[in-house]
Each structure stands twice: as structure tokens, then as C-alpha cells.
Amino acid sequence: MRHLSLGPGREFDAIRALIAQWGDAAQGLGDDAALLDVPHGARLVVSVDTSVEDVHFKRGWLAPEEIGWRATAAAISDLAAMAAEPLGLLLALSVPPRWMDDLNALGAGVAAAARFAQMPIVGGDTTGGELLTLSLTVLGTARAPLSRRGARPGDIIYVTGRLGGPSAALRALALGERPAEAHRARFAHPEPRLAAARWLAERGATAAIDISDGLAADLRHIAAASSVTLELDVSAVPLLDGVTLEDALAGGEEYELAVTSGALDPAAFEAATGILLTAIGEVSAGASEVRAKQGRARVDLPRGHDHFST
Amino acid sequence: MRHLSLGPGREFDAIRALIAQWGDAAQGLGDDAALLDVPHGARLVVSVDTSVEDVHFKRGWLAPEEIGWRATAAAISDLAAMAAEPLGLLLALSVPPRWMDDLNALGAGVAAAARFAQMPIVGGDTTGGELLTLSLTVLGTARAPLSRRGARPGDIIYVTGRLGGPSAALRALALGERPAEAHRARFAHPEPRLAAARWLAERGATAAIDISDGLAADLRHIAAASSVTLELDVSAVPLLDGVTLEDALAGGEEYELAVTSGALDPAAFEAATGILLTAIGEVSAGASEVRAKQGRARVDLPRGHDHFST
Numbered sequence: 110m111r112h113l114s115l116g117p118g119r120e121f122d123a124i125r126a127l128i129a130q131w132g133d134a135a136q137g138l139g140d141d142a143a144l145l146d147v148p149h150g151a152r153l154v155v156s157v158d159t160s161v162e163d164v165h166f167k168r169g170w171l172a173p174e175e176i177g178w179r180a181t182a183a184a185i186s187d188l189a190a191m192a193a194e195p196l197g198l199l200l201a202l203s204v205p206p207r208w209m210d211d212l213n214a215l216g217a218g219v220a221a222a223a224r225f226a227q228m229p230i231v232g233g234d235t236t237g238g239e240l241l242t243l244s245l246t247v248l249g250t251a252r253a254p255l256s257r258r259g260a261r262p263g264d265i266i267y268v269t270g271r272l273g274g275p276s277a278a279l280r281a282l283a284l285g286e287r288p289a290e291a292h293r294a295r296f297a298h299p300e301p302r303l304a305a306a307r308w309l310a311e312r313g314a315t316a317a318i319d320i321s322d323g324l325a326a327d328l329r330h331i332a333a334a335s336s337v338t339l340e341l342d343v344s345a346v347p348l349l350d351g352v353t354l355e356d357a358l359a360g361g362e363e364y365e366l367a368v369t370s371g372a373l374d375p376a377a378f379e380a381a382t383g384i385l386l387t388a389i390g391e392v393s394a395g396a397s398e399v400r401a402k403q404g405r406a407r408v409d410l411p412r413g414h415d416h417f418s419t
Numbered sequence: 420m421r422h423l424s425l426g427p428g429r430e431f432d433a434i435r436a437l438i439a440q441w442g443d444a445a446q447g448l449g450d451d452a453a454l455l456d457v458p459h460g461a462r463l464v465v466s467v468d469t470s471v472e473d474v475h476f477k478r479g480w481l482a483p484e485e486i487g488w489r490a491t492a493a494a495i496s497d498l499a500a501m502a503a504e505p506l507g508l509l510l511a512l513s514v515p516p517r518w519m520d521d522l523n524a525l526g527a528g529v530a531a532a533a534r535f536a537q538m539p540i541v542g543g544d545t546t547g548g549e550l551l552t553l554s555l556t557v558l559g560t561a562r563a564p565l566s567r568r569g570a571r572p573g574d575i576i577y578v579t580g581r582l583g584g585p586s587a588a589l590r591a592l593a594l595g596e597r598p599a600e601a602h603r604a605r606f607a608h609p610e611p612r613l614a615a616a617r618w619l620a621e622r623g624a625t626a627a628i629d630i631s632d633g634l635a636a637d638l639r640h641i642a643a644a645s646s647v648t649l650e651l652d653v654s655a656v657p658l659l660d661g662v663t664l665e666d667a668l669a670g671g672e673e674y675e676l677a678v679t680s681g682a683l684d685p686a687a688f689e690a691a692t693g694i695l696l697t698a699i700g701e702v703s704a705g706a707s708e709v710r711a712k713q714g715r716a717r718v719d720l721p722r723g724h725d726h727f728s729t
Binding site: 139140141142143144145146147149152153154155156157158159160161163164165187188190191193197199200201203231232233234236237238239240242244246247248249251254256257258318319334 | 451452455457459464466467469474501509510541544546547549550552554561566644
């Protein structure tokens with residue numbers, strides 16, 4: 110679909126420059142609303158996720174392209190959690206005057222993440238503001254969506270990837286130190302686990318969540334939604350080199366997946382996706398809670414990330 | 420669908436309070452993404468619209484409920500412009516600490532507008548920020564959507580309602596004066612023209628836009644998208660009592676509809692919808708522009724609203 114022409118004005122000039130740069134990463138922009146098609150038999154999956162300067166990132170910590178990528182990948186990660194096929198995304202951007210020169214670089218990061226997920230940018234809105242704010246609406250489709258509900262007693266808890274990188278990077282950045290490159294990459298350039306999620310859904314995963322609030326907090330969401338107890342063995346949680354267990358349990362914004370399922374074949378998963386899959390616990394009947402052990406000892410879990418507490 | 424349970428935390432407490440207040444205005448919140456169904460044969464229509472404190476409104480000008488209503492109605496208005504049936508909406512909210520006590524009142528306004536449009540709140544995101552920001556994603560469906568493209572030479576240009584109220588109200592508010600109640604109501608409590616748009620679409624409207632940037636600017640959008648000239652007779656533009664012609668031509672945020680069509684029956688429209696419908700000009704072949712006359716004299720049109728210019 111061609112983009113509709115836009116009338117004159119500075120706001121539209123800025124949008125036009127963005128659209129020109131996006132090229133075929135964008136589709137059908139410029140009308141009051143976007144038109145998309147949901148295949149017959151599939152459900153529409155939709156989520157919105159907002160990244161705010163000084164809440165989710167600081168200007169000096171990331172390049173503008175990374176801010177755009179990260180905000181977009183974080184939103185797309187919610188589609189992965191539902192095992193959805195990407196359909197399209199919308200970008201609502203509040204741009205303070207001091208960020209206007211970085212608008213195209215921010216947009217390039219958004220487009221790069223959209224291309225990674227093979228989903229077009231189909232709409233958006235730009236306004237002023239005091240803090241750079243990127244609010245991404247992501248649309249997908251799924252014939253058999255996963256959710257947080259569905260974990261059954263006897264299931265195994267799995268997690269993708271190695272955790273702790275974003276938290277370790279953020280700790281270093283907050284101290285004015287240079288984070289390890291591997292930690293920084295996990296913070297600046299998360300890759301939504303779309304294909305991994307579909308692999309897991311096709312092999313019987315019963316519940317899934319993307320780890321955005323921290324592993325401990327997100328497992329609590331599954332426990333609450335599924336009305337089960339999750340028994341986590343913290344000694345099994347796969348750590349990125351150089352991070353602490355606390356980084357891996359409490360750190361948000363991992364954008365890895367936690368899933369429950371009957372027994373899976375981690376080697377087959379890794380062969381298919383290039384990503385580690387690790388069993389980290391079991392589901393049992395009981396109160397909606399997460400219980401943790403380290404070896405044989407019971408341990409307390411950290412609280413999760415909470416934007417209103419910061 | 421029942422809402423999924425959420426884990427503990429202050430952010431989730433605030434969300435839980437909102438959801439409890441929303442009651443059946445919200446559906447299926449609490450998973451990573453919402454699930455919706457698009458009827459077979461219909462297309463998905465989706466748009467995002469953001470309202471930012473001090474850009475689109477000032478705190479002293481509107482009650483929190485009105486801010487929630489207005490932001491939501493403004494977004495839903497984009498569905499009306501496409502003649503879509505509402506499906507659901509998502510609210511991305513950035514709430515500075517000084518607004519936390521008003522969160523439930525803001526949410527009540529969002530829910531009231533959602534109920535008015537008979538669309539459930541199906542998802543959202545809350546973060547901190549420095550300026551209250553409401554970003555609304557609206558989803559609808561349409562078998563025969565209208566767009567800005569489609570105006571044909573020989574069509575008549577129509578507008579719904581009486582214009583100028585929001586601009587006159589904003590002028591008074593900016594001067595610290597009390598706006599006329601009828602002007603203030605048009606600013607604080609716009610009603611998206613959903614049923615009106617479907618009436619127009621069913622009777623052959625060829626292009627439509629909601630007047631959010633100002634009549635002159637929005638007609639330019641139709642001219643640009645349809646590659647036609649729009650000949651506007653400014654003396655025919657229906658004015659609310661006590662507003663200036665400039666209010667009606669340049670004032671944004673009307674959320675009335677401008678449409679092009681073969682001849683329509685304004686009396687039948689008013690009988691069906693309770694809303695005025697007025698012919699204000701004609702479409703002709705030619706450059707993609709809007710030409711204006713007042714009686715027989717050619718007049719210049721004002722520029723439209725442009726957030727980045729303010």
C-alpha cells in the first residue's frame with residue numbers, strides 16, 4: 110500500500126522525514142487509522158508498552174537507535190509471550206524539543222526492530238512533551254495463543270537464554286561505570302523471542318510470560334493467573350557470566366520467556382532457535398505463589414521491578 | 420472474560436484499583452496481550468492518539484474525568500473517520516507522582532468514553548513520567564472503511580455539527596477567562612461521531628476525516644490524499660454561537676467529521692443522528708489543494724494546528 114499524502118506543516122514535515130527513512134518498513138501511514146487483515150480462524154493479539162526517558166532509560170546510557178530498538182523490542186516481546194505471529198505496530202512518540210535532532214535515529218531503531226520481527230509500522234502519533242516517551246502498540250495473530258493461565262501441576266518451568274545481563278548493565282550505568290559489553294547488549298538490544306515462543310507453543314507449552322518485571326515477579330504472575338504453586342530452583346537459573354543471582358531473579362527487562370510445559374527437549378530447542386532452554390523448577394498444586402529453593406534450602410525471592418516504586 | 424490475577428506490587432495495586440473501578444468496561448486485562456476477534460469479511464481498523472499535559476490540555480482547565488474522556492474520545496474519533504465499528508481500546512498512561520491521586524478519576528473518564536462508544540478497555544500500560552500522558556490505541560472493524568482518499572470531482576463537501584467551540588474555549592482559558600459553557604463542553608466532552616459516520620458511509624460518502632487539526636488543515640489532508648481540489652465556501656461553515664470564523668477554520672480538536680459525497684439529505688441525517696449536516700463546498704479536478712471563497716471573494720485559509728510549532 111502506498112502512503113497517503115499529508116498536508117503541509119512542521120509536524121507533518123517531521124513525520125514525512127521519518128516515513129521517507131522507514132521506506133518499506135512502514136505501510137499505509139497517513140490516514141486516520143490503519144487497515145489490517147486478520148486471517149480467518151486466527152485471533153487478534155494486541156498489547157501496548159511504553160518506554161519513558163528517566164524511567165526506563167537515561168539519555169546518556171543508550172544511543173538514540175538503541176532507545177528506538179529497545180522500546181520496540183520490549184513491546185514485541187509481549188506478542189512472543191502469547192506465541193503470536195506479528196501483524197503490525199503503531200508508534201506514539203512524545204518528543205521534547207531537545208530530542209528533535211535525534212528523531213530520525215530513534216525512528217531507525219524502531220524500524221530495525223520492526224524489520225527484525227518482520228512486522229510493518231502501520232501507524233503512529235507524534236506530540237511534544239518533557240520526557241522522550243515511546244509508546245508502542247503491537248498487533249499480532251494467533252490460532253492457539255499462549256497466556257499466563259494454563260500452568261498445570263506436574264509441568265516443568267523453563268526459561269530461555271541466560272538472565273541477569275540487563276540488571277548488571279543498569280547497575281554499572283547507574284554507578285557511572287562501563288558495563289560489560291555482553292551485559293550492555295542484553296539491555297540495549299533485546300531480541301523478542303518470537304520464533305522460540307512458537308516452537309514452545311507447538312510442543313505443548315501450557316503457559317508463558319516474557320520476563321519484563323524480573324523472573325521472580327513474572328513467575329508470580331503465572332502462579333496467580335494459573336492458580337498453582339511454582340517451585341523454583343534458583344541454583345538452576347542460567348546466569349550470564351559476571352552477573353549475580355539477584356540480577357537474574359529481580360532484574361526486569363530481560364525479554365526472555367518463562368514457560369511451563371510437559372517435558373521438552375532443550376537440545377532440540379537450541380538447535381532450532383540458537384537459544385538456551387533450561388528447566389528451572391516445577392509446578393505443583395497449592396496456593397498461587399512462587400516458592401524457591403537453592404539446592405535443598407528454602408530461600409526468599411526478591412520483589413520484582415515496580416515503576417511506581419522508583 | 421475474567422481478568423487474570425496480577426502479582427503483588429504498588430504498580431499492580433494502582434492497576435487493580437483502576438480495573439476494579441472499571442468493572443465491565445474492561446475485559447480480559449492482565450495478560451501480556453489482549454485477544455480480540457475480527458469478524459470474517461471485516462478489516463481491522465487501528466489508530467493511536469496521544470494527549471499530553473501542557474500540549475493538549477492544562478491541568479487547571481479540565482477535571483480529571485474530562486481529561487480521560489477527552490483523550491479517549493479523540494482517539495475513538497479516528498475510528499469514526501473510517502466508519503468503523505468499535506472493537507476495543509488500550510490505554511498507555513504516564514502518570515507523574517502529583518497525578519496519582521487523580522488516577523481513578525482519569526480512569527473513570529476513559530471508561531465513560533469507552534462505554535459511550537460501546538467498546539471495552541482490553542489492555543494498557545502504566546509508567547511514571549513528568550507530564551500526564553494518555554496514549555489511546557483504538558481498534559475497530561469495518562467491511563467498507565472510509566478514508567481520506569476517494570473524494571471525486573463533483574462531490575459535495577459536508578461537515579457535521581457546528582464548529583469553533585473548542586478553539587473559542589481554549590482562547591478564553593488561555594486568557595484566564597471563563598469560556599462559554601457551550602464552547603467549553605465542545606472542548607471537554609467531544610462525542611466521537613461513530614453512528615453518524617456509518618450513516619454517511621452507507622449513503623455513499625467517498626472520503627472522510629475527523630477534524631482534529633482544524634477544518635482547513637483537514638480538508639487539505641483530503642485534497643492531498645484524493646488528488647483533488649476542495650472548493651470551500653467559508654460563509655457556509657456552521658458556527659457555534661459566539662465563535663469567530665477563524666475559530667471554525669483553524670481550531671483543532673473539533674472531532675466533527677468532514678466528508679465528501681454525492682448529494683445527501685441533511686434533514687434525514689439530522690433525524691437519524693440528532694446532528695447537523697451542512698454542505699460547505701464542492702470537489703473539483705485540479706491540484707491537491709483547498710481553495711476558499713466567502714460569497715464571491717477568494718479568501719486565504721489559516722494554517723492548521725501543528726503540535727511541533729507550539
